[in-house]
Amino acid sequence: MIEIENLTVRYGGEPVLTEVSAVVAEGELCLVVGPTGSGKSTLLGAVSGRVPHLTGGQVSGSVRVAGRDTRTHQPRDLADVVGVVGQDPQATFVTETVADELAFTMEQLGVAPALMRRRVEEVADLLGLADLRDRALHTLSGGEQQRVAIGAVLTAQPRVLVLDEPTSALDPGAAEDVLAALARLVHDAGVTVLLAEHRLERVVGFADMVISLDGGRAHAGDPAEVFAIAPVAPPVVQLGRVAGWQPVPLTVREARRRSAPLRERLGSPVLPTRDPGEAVVTAERVRVTYDGMIAVDGIDLDVRSGHVTAVMGRNGAGKSSLLWALAGAQRLESGRVHGDEQAALVPQSPEDLLYLLTVAAECRTADADAGAEPGTTRNLLDALVPGVDEEANPRDLSEGQRLALAVAIQLARSPQVLLLDEPTRGLDYAAKEHLVVVLEGLADAGHAVVVASHDVEFVAQVADRVVQLADGGVVADGPVREVLADSALLAPQVAKVLSPQPWLTVGEVSTVLAEEEP
Ligand SMILES: Nc1ncnc2c1ncn2[C@@H]1O[C@H](COP(=O)(O)OP(=O)(O)OP(=O)(O)O)[C@@H](O)[C@H]1O
Numbered sequence: 278m279i280e281i282e283n284l285t286v287r288y289g290g291e292p293v294l295t296e297v298s299a300v301v302a303e304g305e306l307c308l309v310v311g312p313t314g315s316g317k318s319t320l321l322g323a324v325s326g327r328v329p330h331l332t333g334g335q336v337s338g339s340v341r342v343a344g345r346d347t348r349t350h351q352p353r354d355l356a357d358v359v360g361v362v363g364q365d366p367q368a369t370f371v372t373e374t375v376a377d378e379l380a381f382t383m384e385q386l387g388v389a390p391a392l393m394r395r396r397v398e399e400v401a402d403l404l405g406l407a408d409l410r411d412r413a414l415h416t417l418s419g420g421e422q423q424r425v426a427i428g429a430v431l432t433a434q435p436r437v438l439v440l441d442e443p444t445s446a447l448d449p450g451a452a453e454d455v456l457a458a459l460a461r462l463v464h465d466a467g468v469t470v471l472l473a474e475h476r477l478e479r480v481v482g483f484a485d486m487v488i489s490l491d492g493g494r495a496h497a498g499d500p501a502e503v504f505a506i507a508p509v510a511p512p513v514v515q516l517g518r519v520a521g522w523q524p525v526p527l528t529v530r531e532a533r534r535r536s537a538p539l540r541e542r543l544g545s546p547v548l549p550t551r552d553p554g555e556a557v558v559t560a561e562r563v564r565v566t567y568d569g570m571i572a573v574d575g576i577d578l579d580v581r582s583g584h585v586t587a588v589m590g591r592n593g594a595g596k597s598s599l600l601w602a603l604a605g606a607q608r609l610e611s612g613r614v615h616g617d618e619q620a621a622l623v624p625q626s627p628e629d630l631l632y633l634l635t636v637a638a639e640c641r642t643a644d645a646d647a648g649a650e651p652g653t654t655r656n657l658l659d660a661l662v663p664g665v666d667e668e669a670n671p672r673d674l675s676e677g678q679r680l681a682l683a684v685a686i687q688l689a690r691s692p693q694v695l696l697l698d699e700p701t702r703g704l705d706y707a708a709k710e711h712l713v714v715v716l717e718g719l720a721d722a723g724h725a726v727v728v729a730s731h732d733v734e735f736v737a738q739v740a741d742r743v744v745q746l747a748d749g750g751v752v753a754d755g756p757v758r759e760v761l762a763d764s765a766l767l768a769p770q771v772a773k774v775l776s777p778q779p780w781l782t783v784g785e786v787s788t789v790l791a792e793e794e795p
């Protein structure tokens with residue numbers, strides 16, 4: 278269904294993709310993986326026709342989808358077979374409301390009104406959008422927008438779906454639901470899916486094949502074979518590598534079957550004790566409403582120095598609203614926030630912080646605004662994602678590169694309190710590791726860090742404390758191990774494999790194993 282032959286793409290300089298070849302058969306789900314900037318979005322774009330028609334760049338080789346050559350077909354000439362869900366749903370919305378957006382593509386394709394209504398209903402049920410139908414798109418939370426973007430594509434029933442990190446803004450439960458819905462389309466309707474993801478832990482189990490990109494080159498094949506050597510791998514694979522399991526397990530279930538001796542060897546983790554720190558920002562009975570709808574329902578919260586606090590909870594639970602309140606940038610219905618003037622926020626759409634024409638200009642301006650040594654922001658950026666081109670327009674950066682730039686700009690100010698909303702969207706495992714080191718470093722130096730995140734693997738690595746929200750209220754607040762280890766939805770892969778022992782990360786396990794060695 279998708280035939281890629283000797284595809285080479287360059288945007289001016291070195292090729293981003295070099296002689297990539299792969300075939301995805303009809304009714305298969307193909308996962309595209311690779312480090313930040315390795316060309317995943319570019320490969321997807323070449324399949325949907327966005328590359329080069331909308332992005333520019335030079336392309337050689339060929340890509341055929343359902344027999345049509347994407348170099349000679351504009352994206353609109355492919356729209357009846359290929360449905361595309363991009364990384365930034367907001368950027369792709371063309372209407373004002375959820376219902377209009379769900380119907381838009383069908384209208385373009387001339388689907389009969391009665392059929393249109395039926396499909397909108399079906400997709401709304403499938404993705405839990407029924408209650409949001411009349412809402413204006415710009416009032417939705419990040420996760421709600423992402424589900425609408427997926428729904429808007431599904432209603433047109435394309436034979437090929439191209440999805441760029443479709444679950445990056447979704448809570449773990451919603452992400453599983455969306456992936457299960459995609460798997461059902463693949464199995465029951467023979468839809469072909471090409472899906473790029475960084476958070477492999479959720480998707481590996483659904484993949485029929487994997488294309489792994491690294492340094493422009495592609496390695497395509499069976500998941501087990503590709504992950505034995507791929508530069509990126511989910512925690513369960515990394516655990517398998519550390520424990521010396523052959524072949525490496527791809528799922529928690531496979532790993533668990535082999536884990537008894539490892540559990541025995543590890544025993545229980547030693548629980549670290551942490552200085553309680555000082556409350557630097559305090560929320561008192563904070564209440565946020567939108568047109569009478571309660572988003573944050575009278576929350577009391579101390580943000581403490583020396584700690585990384587994670588705010589978790591379902592899509593729409595009120596995480597972003599709480600963060601904006603802690604940053605002093607949210608109109609409160611009632612209650613108050615003390616200490617907000619010490620806080621800097623990296624918002625969920627990092628592009629909101631970027632407005633200059635080059636990376637170099639952003640870095641220079643951030644240094645000057647922060648009164649920091651020239652080069653400070655650039656060094657922070659390099660620590661997160663190395664090698665971003667100085668002269669690049671921030672708009673042309675890959676998602677992960679752009680986020681890293683926004684984080685670096687806020688870090689340059691060395692704020693007493695750093696608030697980050699979904700800081701791992703689009704980041705590869707290496708960049709996440711760097712972010713963990715940077716945030717831990719800030720906490721160790723006495724800063725307070727708050728991250729709102731759905732990424733349980735990242736939270737397990739970085740957080741000391743987890744505050745879980747539901748319907749605008751706090752439902753759990755405690756040490757990370759207590760909140761995550763035995764949670765049905767929030768447990769990281771390592772905890773699932775090694776329960777009842779509350780280990781959370783591959784790093785913890787490998788440290789113990791390394792100490793054991795003579
Ligand atoms: N339109 C464009 N113009 C110039 N350079 C571009 C353009 N689009 C992408 N690039 C560059 O090409 C490289 C690959 O980008 P791409 O978005 O395909 O990577 P990716 O693997 O999807 O990254 P991420 O995981 O961060 O989303 C990056 O270095 C990026 O800066």
Ligand SMILES: Nc1ncnc2c1ncn2[C@@H]1O[C@H](COP(=O)(O)OP(=O)(O)OP(=O)(O)O)[C@@H](O)[C@H]1O
Binds near residue numbers: 599
């Ligand atoms: N400007 C707005 N107008 C109306 N409702 C809004 C607005 N902004 C947010 N909401 C609603 O308030 C609730 C909380 O939104 P918020 O963005 O704080 O949630 P969240 O926990 O960050 O969600 P996500 O995980 O999806 O990012 C959601 O139900 C959302 O639809």
